[in-house]
Amino acid sequence: MTPAPGSSGGLMETRKRRHIDVCLGEAVEYQTVSTGFERYRLPYNALTQTDLGAIDLSGEFLGTRLRAPVLIGAMTGGAELSATINRNLAQAAQQLGIGMMLGSQRIMLDNDSASESFRVRDVAPDVLLIGNIGLAQLSASMAPALIDALDRVNANALAVHTNPLQEAMQHKGDTDFSGSIARLRDVAGTIGYPVMLKEVGHGIGAAAAAELADCPIAAVDVAGAGGTSWARVEQFVRFGEIRYPALAEWGIPTAQALLEVRRALPGVPLVASGGIRTGMDAAKALALGADVVSVARPLLAPAIESPAAVVDWLELFIDELLICLHGCGAADLTELREGGVTPL
Numbered sequence: 001m002t003p004a005p006g007s008s009g010g011l012m013e014t015r016k017r018r019h020i021d022v023c024l025g026e027a028v029e030y031q032t033v034s035t036g037f038e039r040y041r042l043p044y045n046a047l048t049q050t051d052l053g054a055i056d057l058s059g060e061f062l063g064t065r066l067r068a069p070v071l072i073g074a075m076t077g078g079a080e081l082s083a084t085i086n087r088n089l090a091q092a093a094q095q096l097g098i099g100m101m102l103g104s105q106r107i108m109l110d111n112d113s114a115s116e117s118f119r120v121r122d123v124a125p126d127v128l129l130i131g132n133i134g135l136a137q138l139s140a141s142m143a144p145a146l147i148d149a150l151d152r153v154n155a156n157a158l159a160v161h162t163n164p165l166q167e168a169m170q171h172k173g174d175t176d177f178s179g180s181i182a183r184l185r186d187v188a189g190t191i192g193y194p195v196m197l198k199e200v201g202h203g204i205g206a207a208a209a210a211e212l213a214d215c216p217i218a219a220v221d222v223a224g225a226g227g228t229s230w231a232r233v234e235q236f237v238r239f240g241e242i243r244y245p246a247l248a249e250w251g252i253p254t255a256q257a258l259l260e261v262r263r264a265l266p267g268v269p270l271v272a273s274g275g276i277r278t279g280m281d282a283a284k285a286l287a288l289g290a291d292v293v294s295v296a297r298p299l300l301a302p303a304i305e306s307p308a309a310v311v312d313w314l315e316l317f318i319d320e321l322l323i324c325l326h327g328c329g330a331a332d333l334t335e336l337r338e339g340g341v342t343p344l
């Protein structure tokens with residue numbers, strides 16, 4: 001059943017479609033803020049003793065083996081085009097042995113037919129598949145429906161996105177975040193799926209990480225500033241232009257967010273995302289303490305095209321990462337981390 005145009009499912013579906021269109025057609029990346037990775041250099045070693053063909057990028061994240069430390073970022077679901085996008089992304093993830101996050105499954109909670117656009121397990125049987133829901137909407141009473149939504153897509157874990165700035169920019173966004181830490185703690189401790197907290201491109205930093213010290217979360221995706229600015233996306237969706245330029249450029253740069261969260265939560269698995277665009281960005285993020293990296297918007301256009309287009313983009317990215325390890329004499333990710341980075 002397709003949701004009626006005026007229903008909450010219909011509105012959400014329209015909004016998802018607008019997000020895709022704006023992300024494809026407008027200048028949605030930060031204009032003045034960068035990730036900060038350009039302030040670091042990987043230590044190049046002219047006397048590397050590695051064999052490029054033998055470098056091992058594999059590792060484990062949230063209990064699943066990955067051939068490379070890369071996740072496809074959370075993007076979409078619910079809109080008509082989303083099924084194509086998700087299936088193409090999932091096939092690419094399966095082929096490359098990497099992980100994938102689904103977009104927000106909120107639409108699945110009150111619209112049965114939306115489930116179809118999240119169904120990817122048949123084409124991605126071995127992939128680390130991470131479901132998604134917004135912190136602003138999260139509540140203990142929603143847990144049974146959420147568990148059902150995760151069961152139906154056969155997810156391995158749940159990402160909860162916290163996005164106060166995005167919601168504040170959105171027409172009729174959810175702007176009441178009071179009590180959200182307690183609700184996160186409640187749901188994360190009882191839902192029976194590993195829970196990862198993520199931002200959407202404005203960054204989780206020291207203050208937020210400090211709140212997580214006694215929260216039963218399995219991982220954090222810092223989703224910092226320097227790539228897609230969701231305060232820009234929402235302004236284009238709402239006004240067709242940027243009316244709050246300062247808010248559009250607000251966030252914790254990804255490299256800084258990574259360092260702050262790593263310091264506050266030394267043992268928690270970390271995803272570096274937000275503006276990760278090259279294998280070199282990935283190598284620096286991993287050397288700075290990330291366990292894996294994630295890429296979202298650059299994969300949107302390839303995902304509309306075909307699984308092969310997604311694979312092409314990611315193969316270049318992963319090849320560059322491999323060469324980075326080779327060039328600094330690291331045979332695997334442990335050695336890359338041991339080598340660290342040089343601040344410029």
Ligand SMILES: Cc1cc2nc3c(=O)[nH]c(=O)nc-3n(C[C@H](O)[C@H](O)[C@H](O)COP(=O)(O)O)c2cc1C
Nearest residue numbers: 073074075103104161200201227228274275296297
């Ligand atoms: C089209 C699109 C839709 C997105 N939808 C979601 C979503 O539903 N849930 C979520 O947690 N993040 C969502 N994101 C945010 C990304 O997961 C990511 O955190 C953000 O875009 C920053 O990464 P990037 O600079 O690589 O794009 C979306 C991103 C894009 C491009």
